[in-house]
Amino acid sequence: MPQLWVNGKEIELSEEGFMVHPELWSEDVARAFAEGEHIAKLTDDHWKVIYYVREYYQRFRIAPMIRKLCKDTGLQLKEIESLFPSGPAKGACKLAGLPKPTGCL
Amino acid sequence: MKIPLRLAKREDLRIIGVEPVAEAELCSRTLELMGEFRAFARSFSVMLETCTGCGACAKACHSYLGTDDFFNIPAARAGLLRRIFSRYFTWSGRVLGRFSGAAEFGPGTLDSWVDYFYQCNACRRCAKFCPFGIDTGEIVLAGRTILTRLGRAPAFMVNIARNELTTGNNTGILKPAIIDSCSFLEEELLEETGLEIRIPVDKPNTEILYLPSSSELFVNSDTLMGAAKLFHYLGVDWTLSSTLLEAANYGLLFDLDVMKKHNNRMRIAATAVGAEKVVMGECGHGWRAAKMYSEGANGPFPFQLTHILELVTERLPDLNLTKLPIRATLHDPCNYGRGAGLVEEPRKIMHACVEDFTEMTPNRDRNFCCGGGGGLLMDEMTEIRMELGKEKSEQIRRLLPLDYIALPCASCKAQFPLLLKHYGMGEVRTGGVLDLVGRSLVLNRQQDERTSPQDCLGG
Numbered sequence: 284m285p286q287l288w289v290n291g292k293e294i295e296l297s298e299e300g301f302m303v304h305p306e307l308w309s310e311d312v313a314r315a316f317a318e319g320e321h322i323a324k325l326t327d328d329h330w331k332v333i334y335y336v337r338e339y340y341q342r343f344r345i346a347p348m349i350r351k352l353c354k355d356t357g358l359q360l361k362e363i364e365s366l367f368p369s370g371p372a373k374g375a376c377k378l379a380g381l382p383k384p385t386g387c388l
Numbered sequence: 389m390k391i392p393l394r395l396a397k398r399e400d401l402r403i404i405g406v407e408p409v410a411e412a413e414l415c416s417r418t419l420e421l422m423g424e425f426r427a428f429a430r431s432f433s434v435m436l437e438t439c440t441g442c443g444a445c446a447k448a449c450h451s452y453l454g455t456d457d458f459f460n461i462p463a464a465r466a467g468l469l470r471r472i473f474s475r476y477f478t479w480s481g482r483v484l485g486r487f488s489g490a491a492e493f494g495p496g497t498l499d500s501w502v503d504y505f506y507q508c509n510a511c512r513r514c515a516k517f518c519p520f521g522i523d524t525g526e527i528v529l530a531g532r533t534i535l536t537r538l539g540r541a542p543a544f545m546v547n548i549a550r551n552e553l554t555t556g557n558n559t560g561i562l563k564p565a566i567i568d569s570c571s572f573l574e575e576e577l578l579e580e581t582g583l584e585i586r587i588p589v590d591k592p593n594t595e596i597l598y599l600p601s602s603s604e605l606f607v608n609s610d611t612l613m614g615a616a617k618l619f620h621y622l623g624v625d626w627t628l629s630s631t632l633l634e635a636a637n638y639g640l641l642f643d644l645d646v647m648k649k650h651n652n653r654m655r656i657a658a659t660a661v662g663a664e665k666v667v668m669g670e671c672g673h674g675w676r677a678a679k680m681y682s683e684g685a686n687g688p689f690p691f692q693l694t695h696i697l698e699l700v701t702e703r704l705p706d707l708n709l710t711k712l713p714i715r716a717t718l719h720d721p722c723n724y725g726r727g728a729g730l731v732e733e734p735r736k737i738m739h740a741c742v743e744d745f746t747e748m749t750p751n752r753d754r755n756f757c758c759g760g761g762g763g764l765l766m767d768e769m770t771e772i773r774m775e776l777g778k779e780k781s782e783q784i785r786r787l788l789p790l791d792y793i794a795l796p797c798a799s800c801k802a803q804f805p806l807l808l809k810h811y812g813m814g815e816v817r818t819g820g821v822l823d824l825v826g827r828s829l830v831l832n833r834q835q836d837e838r839t840s841p842q843d844c845l846g847g
Binding site: 298385386 | 767
């Protein structure tokens with residue numbers, strides 16, 4: 284089972300490495316995830332995406348449509364892909380504390 | 389080869405109605421389940437008793453060609469089940485035992501089934517080349533259902549099945565998010581075309597219920613926009629359903645009980661909106677499940693069932709399509725080409741939508757699987773999926789340079805970008821057939837001014 288330690292506390296992760304309790308998310312959790320996602324430093328654009336995804340999830344219990352994410356953050360898909368090397372569906376959702384999106388993805 | 393597949397936990401299996409079998413009862417329960425399959429599907433025993441081991445299936449199978457693992461030869465794969473069947477259900481196996489190729493059920497039996505039944509995409513290409521027509525894809529799906537009932541099923545599929553049974557779609561999208569996403573796409577369509585093109589949800593008294601892949605409300609939105617433009621152009625009265633936003637039916641791939649339950653949602657959803665016709669979107673196995681299994685599972689249904697690519701083909705003379713200046717090919721999803729007879733329709737549409745349509749070889753019912761079919765989209769299988777897609781990548785390489793590969797199936801849409809990147813062809817664009825219909829349908833004047841492939845494919 285993957286583990287994540289943040290400020291001396293263990294954050295419970297699913298077998299796929301996503302948060303089991305999204306409500307325990309903090310910016311430090313995102314920073315801790317970033318390392319495993321090969322993101323050297325979280326920039327303003329990273330936070331813009333993370334907060335957008337997170338707020339959408341809090342409202343709708345699901346990750347936003349990628350097209351909408353691009354439109355509302357003003358970032359191109361390619362830019363988001365370079366911000367989050369494992370892609371918006373996996374990388375951005377993981378850093379924002381969402382469960383792993385599933386389906387034909 | 390041992391595979392890194394993650395199996396579902398007991399508590400998750402219980403959510404989809406499966407009670408895992410205790411270790412001590414595995415052998416007897418496996419034999420019982422095989423006996424049930426034998427009684428229920430005569431094809432199961434006929435196919436298990438017929439193989440002569442001629443090996444014609446070896447070179448037909450992309451899984452064997454890509455992994456070079458003996459047990460990925462269809463005859464050897466099915467042999468893992470066949471030898472147990474032979475030992476307990478045939479006269480020769482009972483009397484002659486291993487001299488007739490039979491084997492006792494042992495501690496490793498089920499592990500080998502998991503490893504090799506989940507390296508098969510159930511594409512059925514082996515059946516096409518077998519002199520007896522033995523369909524190892526069918527044996528694999530039967531084997532997977534038996535494994536599930538014993539308590540061994542992929543966590544990925546169980547999670548999807550849970551979403552299907554609770555929300556009516558694979559992705560687990562609830563109604564408020566469906567409404568939000570569809571409203572957003574309506575704004576996008578207005579911005580692009582200047583037209584008020586609607587994507588209705590749960591609209592009562594509607595002629596057509598449209599079932600897309602729920603992935604279109606997450607990643608493949610161009611496919612849904614293509615459908616919306618088409619219905620708008622034709623003036624069709626249509627709706628999506630928030631209780632069945634899904635053409636897929638993962639039960640077909642690992643548990644026939646789940647298949648049956650999810651399939652019945654079609655009746656409920658169609659009745660709720662009063663639909664006379666259910667139109668299925670771009671989903672390979674979902675189309676096969678709906679077309680080939682509905683009647684036996686829950687039929688007859690009080691509505692007509694058709695596929696959107698059949699509908700487009702039928703209405704081609706009415707559509708004002710401008711050919712896009714791109715070079716494109718079509719990948720036949722296995723479940724269309726070999727599963728449910730949807731072969732010429734996508735080609736007719738491609739010819740109408742693009743200037744340079746080129747066929748890959750082999751194609752139609754001899755096409756190779758992309759390696760993502762049969763529900764193998766789980767992350768932990770990515771490396772193996774790249775091996776399974778090796779033949780496909782070689783087919784594509786022979787066609788370069790290419791602007792676009794049309795993939796009328798959500799599994800193929802998920803697999804191809806990874807495959808192309810892995811084999812160094814990441815520059816080729818992929819998407820649905822409907823995406824192209826949406827782009828070449830002349831709804832306003834601006835579309836006539838597009839000249840480059842980038843203009844046509846959106847950036």
